[in-house]
Amino acid sequence: MIEKLFTPFNIKSCRLSNRIVMPGLASFLFENDGSITEKTIEHYRRRAAGGPAMVIMEACAVSADGIVSHHQARIHEDRLIEGLSRVASVMKAEGAVPAVQIHHSGRQTSPRIINRRPLAPSNLPCPTIRGEVDPLSIAGVQEMVRKFGDASVRAVQAGFELIEIHGAHGYLINQFLSKFSNIREDHYGGSVAGRARFAEEVILEIRKRIGPDFPISFKISAQEFLPDGLNVAESIEILKILVKAGINVVQVSAGNDGTPEWICQPMFMKKGCLVDSAAEIKKALSIPVMTVGRINDPVLADQIIKNGQADLVCMGRGLLADPEMPKKAREGRLNEIRTCIACNTCMESIFRIGQVECLVNPALGHEKEMEIQAAEKPKKVMVIGGGPGGLNVAWVAAKRGHEVHLYEKKPILGGQLNIGSITQYKKELLTLIDFQKRQVAAFGVKSHLNHEATLETIQTLNPDVVVLATGSIPVRPALSGMDKAIVFTLPEVLNGKRPKMKKCVVIGGGASGCEVAHHLAANDCEVTIIEQLPKIAEQLESITRKVLLRELKTHRVTFRTECRLLRVEDRGAWVQDKQKNEFLVEADTVVIAVGNKPDNRLFDQIKSLGFQIHRIGDCLEPRSAKTAIYEGAVIGRRI
Numbered sequence: 001m002i003e004k005l006f007t008p009f010n011i012k013s014c015r016l017s018n019r020i021v022m023p024g025l026a027s028f029l030f031e032n033d034g035s036i037t038e039k040t041i042e043h044y045r046r047r048a049a050g051g052p053a054m055v056i057m058e059a060c061a062v063s064a065d066g067i068v069s070h071h072q073a074r075i076h077e078d079r080l081i082e083g084l085s086r087v088a089s090v091m092k093a094e095g096a097v098p099a100v101q102i103h104h105s106g107r108q109t110s111p112r113i114i115n116r117r118p119l120a121p122s123n124l125p126c127p128t129i130r131g132e133v134d135p136l137s138i139a140g141v142q143e144m145v146r147k148f149g150d151a152s153v154r155a156v157q158a159g160f161e162l163i164e165i166h167g168a169h170g171y172l173i174n175q176f177l178s179k180f181s182n183i184r185e186d187h188y189g190g191s192v193a194g195r196a197r198f199a200e201e202v203i204l205e206i207r208k209r210i211g212p213d214f215p216i217s218f219k220i221s222a223q224e225f226l227p228d229g230l231n232v233a234e235s236i237e238i239l240k241i242l243v244k245a246g247i248n249v250v251q252v253s254a255g256n257d258g259t260p261e262w263i264c265q266p267m268f269m270k271k272g273c274l275v276d277s278a279a280e281i282k283k284a285l286s287i288p289v290m291t292v293g294r295i296n297d298p299v300l301a302d303q304i305i306k307n308g309q310a311d312l313v314c315m316g317r318g319l320l321a322d323p324e325m326p327k328k329a330r331e332g333r334l335n336e337i338r339t340c341i342a343c344n345t346c347m348e349s350i351f352r353i354g355q356v357e358c359l360v361n362p363a364l365g366h367e368k369e370m371e372i373q374a375a376e377k378p379k380k381v382m383v384i385g386g387g388p389g390g391l392n393v394a395w396v397a398a399k400r401g402h403e404v405h406l407y408e409k410k411p412i413l414g415g416q417l418n419i420g421s422i423t424q425y426k427k428e429l430l431t432l433i434d435f436q437k438r439q440v441a442a443f444g445v446k447s448h449l450n451h452e453a454t455l456e457t458i459q460t461l462n463p464d465v466v467v468l469a470t471g472s473i474p475v476r477p478a479l480s481g482m483d484k485a486i487v488f489t490l491p492e493v494l495n496g497k498r499p500k501m502k503k504c505v506v507i508g509g510g511a512s513g514c515e516v517a518h519h520l521a522a523n524d525c526e527v528t529i530i531e532q533l534p535k536i537a538e539q540l541e542s543i544t545r546k547v548l549l550r551e552l553k554t555h556r557v558t559f560r561t562e563c564r565l566l567r568v569e570d571r572g573a574w575v576q577d578k579q580k581n582e583f584l585v586e587a588d589t590v591v592i593a594v595g596n597k598p599d600n601r602l603f604d605q606i607k608s609l610g611f612q613i614h615r616i617g618d619c620l621e622p623r624s625a626k627t628a629i630y631e632g633a634v635i636g637r638r639i
Contacts, residue, residue, distance in 0.1 A: 021053060021054045022056060024100075024166070033070075033074075034060075048090065051329075056164055057099065060101065061103055068108065097162060105118070106121070106173075120175060121181060124181055148206060164219055167199055168219045218249075239281065249312075250281065250290065264543055267341060267425055279310065289311055295314070297339070298326070320358050321339060321358055339435065347541065348541040359624075359629065379403070379463075380402070381403065382405050386406055387417065388436065388617075388629050389625075391433075392633050393631075394445045394467075398440070404443075404446065408447070417433050419491050419495065423515050472596035475597050481569055486572075488592070503525070504587055505591070506530065507573065510595070517552060526556075531561045533561065536549065573590050
C-alpha cells in the first residue's frame, strides 16, 4: 500500500502535489538550432499529464559552445523564450510544476558539434571523447557565470517556476567541482572551496538576477567512482557552500564522463542504487533532497519517502516508459503500469538516431502520430506468434475495435523474452511480458495457446488480416560435430536442457552469447567465449556493454576473439585463431550462440493465397525486441 508518495510538499513558493519528479532527461526532440518542435510539446504534455508533481525540462544549454548535440535544447538567446514558454505552459496546464535545467557541457562535447575546441576548467580532455580542450581563463569563467545568469532570467520569463543548475554527470560545473577534472592552481581550483567557487558564483549570480525567493535546485554527482572523483563526504562540503549561496533543493545523482553506468544505470545494477548517498546527504543538509537512480517502482519510491531517505523521488525513465505511471499508482492500478526495464534503449537511441526512443513504449517521441484511434471498419485479425511483437499488435488492434485471435504454439506467451528473462540480471523482462499479457486480456483478444497455427487453421478462421510474428530459429553452423551430445543452442541451455555444466565454451560473443556466458559463470561454470570479431558484444548499448564486460571479467570468463569454430568433438571445440593456429578448448558443453534465422515456413505456404499479410519482428529479419514491439505498434494502429 502506498502511504507517503502522494503527500504534498513545498520547495519555497512551489507547492508540489506529491513526491514524484520527472528529472531532466535528454529527448533531443528539437530542431537543429535548439528550437522547440511539436514533438517537444507533446512529449512534455504527456509526461506532465500523467501525474508527477514537477517536470524538469531537459538540459538547456546556456551557451552555443555548451551543447552536446545539434538537437539539444537551448536557452542562450532571447529568441528561444517563446518556444520555452510553450513547454512551461503545457506542463502547468496539465497540473505539473514547470521547471527547467540549465547546463553547459564543458569538455564533454565534440569540436564537430560546436566548431571549436571544448571549454574546460583545466587542460584535461574528456576521457571518452578525447581531443584538445581550451581551459577557461578567469575572464572566461566570469563570462560563463554571466551566461548562467542570463539563462535564469530567460527561464523566469518563459514561465518556469523552478530552475535546476546541472552540476553533475561530468559537465562543466561538475568538471570544476572534481579533482578528477580540475587541476587549476588559481582560486577556482585546489581546495573544496576553490573547486566549488564557480558553482557558488553561478548561484549567487542567478540569485542576484531573479531574486531571493525563486526556487533553485542543484544537481550533483555525489559520487564519481573514480580516483580523485567526488565522494559523498566531499559533496556534503560542497553542498553546504552552495546552500549558503542560495540553493533550495538538491538532486543527488552520480557518475561522470568516465563512469556513465552511474548516470543511466543498466539492469545489471540494483534498483535505488543511489538512495543511500541521498539519505546521507539529507542528514547533513537543511534543504530538501531528491533521489534518483533505478527507481522504476512506485512502491519502492513510497518506501524511500516513508523511510525518510529523501523528500522527493525522481522517476525519469519510468515516466518515459509509462507517462501515466503516477496517476495509475495514485488510483491503485499498479498492475497496469508499463515498467521501465533499464534496458537503456533510451540512451542508445540518443546516440544512434539522435532522439529518444523506448523499448517498452514505442510511442515515446511519436506521441501524436501514435495515438490509438478507433478502427473505421472492425476486421477479423489473426496474429500468429505470441512474442513481444505479436502481443503488441494484438492488444493495439483489439483496443481499436478489431476482433483479434492470437495463436501461440507454446503454452505461455512472451516468446524469446521468456528465455532472456532466465538470465540473472534480466528478470525484469518479465514485467514487460506481464504488461503485454494484461493488455491482451483487457481488450478481449482471444488467445489460443499450445496451438501451432497451420495453413488449415488460417483457412478455417478465414481472417481479414494475418499478422505473422513467427520469430526466428537458432542457427547451427554446418560443421562437423554439431550432432554431438555436448552441443546445445542458447535457448536449450537457458531452458535447462543441459542442467549440469562445469566447463563450457560459448560460440558467439554477441550480446546473447555474453549474457548466457555471464549466467553460466555466475552459476559456477568455467566459461570461454569464442568470437570471430575483434571485440565482444560490440553491438550492445555502450553502458550495458561496459557493465556486462566488467561482470564477465569478475566471473573470470575467458575471451577468445578473432577466432572461429572449426569442429566439435567429445572433448570440446576445435578453434582457429587469426594466425591460422588450431587449438582445442576443452569443455563438457558447447553452446551455439551465433544468431538466428527468420522462421518463414508458414509465410511461404500462405503468401500466394490472397490474404492481407503483415510480417513483423524476427520473421522479417532477426533483430531486437524493440524493433518487434515498434513494428507491432505500427501495424496494430494501421490495420
